[in-house]
Amino acid sequence: MKFGVGQSVKRVEDFRLLTGAGRYTDDLQLPGTLFAVTLRSPYGHAVIRSIDTAPALAVEGVVAVYTYKDIAEYGEVPCLVPLSGPIKTPRTLLAAERVRFVGDGVAFVVAETREAARAGAEAIEVDYDELPVVASIDAAIAPGAPKVWPDAPSNLIFDWQLGDGEGAAKGIAGAHHVASLRIVQNRVAPTSMEVRAAVGEYDATTGFTLTFGGQGVAAGRPMIAGILRTTPDQVRVVTGDVGGGFGMKAFMYPEYVLVLHAARALGKPVKWTGERSDAFQTDSHGRAMVSDAKLGFDKDGMITALQVETWSDLGAYQAQFGPAIQTMAGGRIIGGVYRIPAIHNHVHGVMTNTAPVDAYRGAGRPESTYIMERLIEAGARTLGIPADEIRRRNLLRPDELPHHNGLGLEFDVGNFPAVLDKALADADWAGFPARKAAAAKRGHRYGRGMAYYVEIAGGGSQDEFADIKVNPAGIVEAAVGTQSNGQGHETVYAQVLAERLGIPMEQVRIVQGDTNRLDQGNGTGGSRSMAWGGAATLQAGDEMVARGIELAKTALDDANVDYSEGVFRARATNRTLSLAELATLHPGALDGRARYKPDNPRPTFPNGCHIAEVEIDPETGTTKVARYSLCDDLGILVNPMLVQGQIHGGVAQGLGQALLEDVVYSDDAQLVTGSFMDYGMPRADDMPHIHFDTLGTPSPTNPLGVKGCGEAGTIGAMPSIINAIIDALDGVQIEMPATVEKVWRACQALETRVAAE
Numbered sequence: 118m119k120f121g122v123g124q125s126v127k128r129v130e131d132f133r134l135l136t137g138a139g140r141y142t143d144d145l146q147l148p149g150t151l152f153a154v155t156l157r158s159p160y161g162h163a164v165i166r167s168i169d170t171a172p173a174l175a176v177e178g179v180v181a182v183y184t185y186k187d188i189a190e191y192g193e194v195p196c197l198v199p200l201s202g203p204i205k206t207p208r209t210l211l212a213a214e215r216v217r218f219v220g221d222g223v224a225f226v227v228a229e230t231r232e233a234a235r236a237g238a239e240a241i242e243v244d245y246d247e248l249p250v251v252a253s254i255d256a257a258i259a260p261g262a263p264k265v266w267p268d269a270p271s272n273l274i275f276d277w278q279l280g281d282g283e284g285a286a287k288g289i290a291g292a293h294h295v296a297s298l299r300i301v302q303n304r305v306a307p308t309s310m311e312v313r314a315a316v317g318e319y320d321a322t323t324g325f326t327l328t329f330g331g332q333g334v335a336a337g338r339p340m341i342a343g344i345l346r347t348t349p350d351q352v353r354v355v356t357g358d359v360g361g362g363f364g365m366k367a368f369m370y371p372e373y374v375l376v377l378h379a380a381r382a383l384g385k386p387v388k389w390t391g392e393r394s395d396a397f398q399t400d401s402h403g404r405a406m407v408s409d410a411k412l413g414f415d416k417d418g419m420i421t422a423l424q425v426e427t428w429s430d431l432g433a434y435q436a437q438f439g440p441a442i443q444t445m446a447g448g449r450i451i452g453g454v455y456r457i458p459a460i461h462n463h464v465h466g467v468m469t470n471t472a473p474v475d476a477y478r479g480a481g482r483p484e485s486t487y488i489m490e491r492l493i494e495a496g497a498r499t500l501g502i503p504a505d506e507i508r509r510r511n512l513l514r515p516d517e518l519p520h521h522n523g524l525g526l527e528f529d530v531g532n533f534p535a536v537l538d539k540a541l542a543d544a545d546w547a548g549f550p551a552r553k554a555a556a557a558k559r560g561h562r563y564g565r566g567m568a569y570y571v572e573i574a575g576g577g578s579q580d581e582f583a584d585i586k587v588n589p590a591g592i593v594e595a596a597v598g599t600q601s602n603g604q605g606h607e608t609v610y611a612q613v614l615a616e617r618l619g620i621p622m623e624q625v626r627i628v629q630g631d632t633n634r635l636d637q638g639n640g641t642g643g644s645r646s647m648a649w650g651g652a653a654t655l656q657a658g659d660e661m662v663a664r665g666i667e668l669a670k671t672a673l674d675d676a677n678v679d680y681s682e683g684v685f686r687a688r689a690t691n692r693t694l695s696l697a698e699l700a701t702l703h704p705g706a707l708d709g710r711a712r713y714k715p716d717n718p719r720p721t722f723p724n725g726c727h728i729a730e731v732e733i734d735p736e737t738g739t740t741k742v743a744r745y746s747l748c749d750d751l752g753i754l755v756n757p758m759l760v761q762g763q764i765h766g767g768v769a770q771g772l773g774q775a776l777l778e779d780v781v782y783s784d785d786a787q788l789v790t791g792s793f794m795d796y797g798m799p800r801a802d803d804m805p806h807i808h809f810d811t812l813g814t815p816s817p818t819n820p821l822g823v824k825g826c827g828e829a830g831t832i833g834a835m836p837s838i839i840n841a842i843i844d845a846l847d848g849v850q851i852e853m854p855a856t857v858e859k860v861w862r863a864c865q866a867l868e869t870r871v872a873a874e
Contacts, residue, residue: 121616122821125758129622130607140357142314142330143390150316151180153376153389154234156224156241157398158216161252161470161786162265165214165223166244173226173240178233181383182241183225185213188378192344194369196435200275200444200466206266208434208473210344210371216245217265217433218470219788220398225375227387250470250786254407254428257469265433265468274431275466277444279524284459288422292413296496301852302484304405304430304780305773306397306796307477311360313400314390317376324351325377330359332367333600333640334632335582344374349636356630362602363770364476365400367642368437397791402780403477404484405430406443412492418502420511423452425488426463432473439475440466446573446643447481449524453489454533454571454724455511460523470786478770479828480643482572483835490568490836498848504567504840505541509534512569526573528722530814531750537569540726540748543810552730552743562733562864563743566840570832571724574825575648575818579639580714583650583657587707591683591697593618594626595657598638599650601629604827605759606646612755613651613821617658619682620696637712644825647755648721649713652819657711668703669694721816721824725749727768727833729805731841735868738861740776740842746808747833752816752824760826761809767830768807773799774831775838779854797854 120126133139170182194208211222224241228234249263256262257272265272289295315329327341334354342349359366372389379387391399406429413421429443438446443464452460497507512533513520520528549565556563584596595614599606611625618625628634639649662680669678672694675687685694700707730744745768754760777797781789790796815822835853842855846863 120612120622122612122753122755124756126608126612126756128605128608128759129611130605134358141311141360142316142328142357145316145328147316147318147386150386150388151227151229151383152231152234153225153227153379153387154231154238155222155372155395156226156238158212158219158221158223160216160245160247161219161250162248163216163245164248165212165216166246168224169242170224172242173237176233176237176240178229179226179237180229181227181379182237183211183375183379184223185209185211188375191346191374191378194344194371195340195437196440197437198441198445199435200277200440201435202275204266204269204274206274206435206468210374218472219786220472222371225379227379227383252470252782252784252786254430254467254469257467258428265470272468273465274435274468275440277448277464278462279448280461281459281523282461285422285424285461288459289411289413289424292421293416294414294496294500296412296492296499298410298491298495298850300408300410300488300491302404302406302487303774303778303853304474305403305477305778306780307363307365307400307403308396308798309361309363309365312391312393312396313366313370313372315373315376316386316388317380318386319377319381324353325381326353326355327373327377328355329373330366331356331600332362332602332642333638334630335598335636335638336640337369338632338636340369341374345377354632356600359600359602362641363478364480364642366602367640368401368475370399393793394791397796398788399472401436401475402432402472403474404774405474406484408488410488410492412496414496414500418500418507418510420455420457422459423457424461425451428465428467430469430471430474431466432469432471434473436473436475439473442476442481443484447485449526450482450571450573451485451489451524452522453486453569454513454528454531456513462524471782476642478767478831479572482828483771483832486568486570486832487836490840494566494840494843505537505546508537508567508569512537529817531722531724532812532814533569533724536724536748536750536812537726539810539812540728540746543748543808544728544744544746549730556732562735562845563730564841564843564845565728565730566837566842566844567726567728568833568836568840569726571722572828572832573720574644574723574828575721580712581639581649581653582635582637582710582712583653584635584710585657585661585708587661587696587700589697589701591695591700592624592626593620593696594628595654596628596635597650597654598635599629599641599646602641604646604763605756609647609755609759610651610654614654614658617655618662624683644723644827647821647823648819648825651755651821651823653711653713655820656713657709660709660711661707664709665699665707668699668706672699672702719818721752721818723749723751723824723826723829725829725833727837729837729841731838731845733842733845733860733864735864738857738864740855740860742772742805742838745805748810748812749829750813750824751811751826751829752813753822754811754813755821755823763826764809764830765807767828768834769799769804771831771834772803772838775835775853775855776803777854777856
């Protein structure tokens, strides 16, 4: 059908967004709104001796100042997956007796204007007793290091292991060759276009209303209620349009509860809108880890074992999902879809006096792929086996699936060698030597890098919901439990439901982001929306049709009624009723809520091969990604154009981390990269043309056959670009970000070495 599944339909939300009609949190203008600013710690670690708020209250326009003692009865921002045993790292809404990173909230100032709130925050006098800090993994694990949490035995807060330790050790010991690398993965800041913001309201009858830019409303409502010491029915959560999330906006932050407290205390709406400095200091960061990794090979280049030991920087507090990112999320996928007899993954959780680290686009899967693809490329270079051939020898074949990877995952379907071959053809692999020679004539270095990735997407046991209402005009309104952060959900959900019901897309309206409309759902994250939310929408459509058929049997006086293309038909008489007519006859009777929960919830495994070529000017160290091509297996594509857009965005973020982005703290835990003047971001002219291709194997885990695409670009881009740079540097290892200075120094060292030879 027109605009059905598999077609590149233009996004229906774009007209609203491009003409300025989008509704973001800060656009909400309520009568009598007060404005809030958070006073943040300038120290990485300090005891709070006293806080004098009187000077702030004397500022014209300031109406209230809250410190910990004012909100002490509230709960803490919880860590949902703590791995630290008896050692807790509780994060209160405002610092109680101690601050643990630059940006830790100390006071919350509410005023009649933003300017007055800022002035009030600046007027507060805080007496700090500065303490020693640990601002890096190395500093935190050094003997005698100052402790972020005094009650903990050390800054190593947990020790997590998975796999066959003895088998991996034997496989490494008996290997013909071992690729061994220390791999540093730089800390990055999510830097969404729309900064975090929140508006709090309170009504004595209906309770609290929080409007914020997030990645789901229903899942966070019980958490907010728990912190406020109230019940979920007293909390409404609303999200409008969201300007980027990347995982960071899936989490709870203190300001979301503080605006509700202030709204109740002051009897007026309270708005907090962060500034970019707030974002750099306090939005959960990503990656931040160091790994010692070994990959063993026999003489034919077949992998014998993989050993990885990682130190993962968690920041000053265990964030909501922070401990799970390099363990349960990414730790189980390490080794990819290669045939590896034994894998052992060992992760240490490390506390530092820095911003908390949590899920960032890919959430552990990019990190694991980066380690594996760096290792296999290093092994290929030493063994003298082409990069494509060593992968082909070790990739699992279709006849070997399903395959248990030894870390608790079962890869179900795929044709990894075919994806590899298609990627090679798309990249003109055979034409690389000519391009390298042409670059050499220009005095430039030229290299290529490959990465074969796999990720875990859409898994877990979290069910999903969709709620359908049909109005007398025949418009089908579907409320979904996920939340678009720019992915185009209003379009793809409408495509899915319109095709299922056989009605035009214009007859479908998708709504999201209000617990008063749908109070169940687990939000967006981990590329789960179409696998779970799409399946729930299909189920809701099927259940609506089933209800309609039963109603139509009576209305059409026929025990046998069929449905197609928005019309119910009696078989015996061929009498018909449209959706609109049936909805008019039985108001509300077609409405209903579906809960999608498969008996055996399993993840999907998006995978693909990304190939990058880079050109380096050794005189300046400038690196340009000259060519970029990929072939992904993302299952069924509901809307190929939107998928391509997701891949482009993911590649941009992977390229940014590979070449430019780096959150830097000084030794005294001061944030050095606290603005766009200091933090490198990719620009349009940094991006290459991306040749996008797919070879999809439908996923058996969900009725749409989708696998998810949100993280794929990032996962493939980081290792393929860095591997290309290493190739251009004749095998000299370089870590992210491969900045101009790093690359220039590597080029100079190579020239010195060549001259000496």
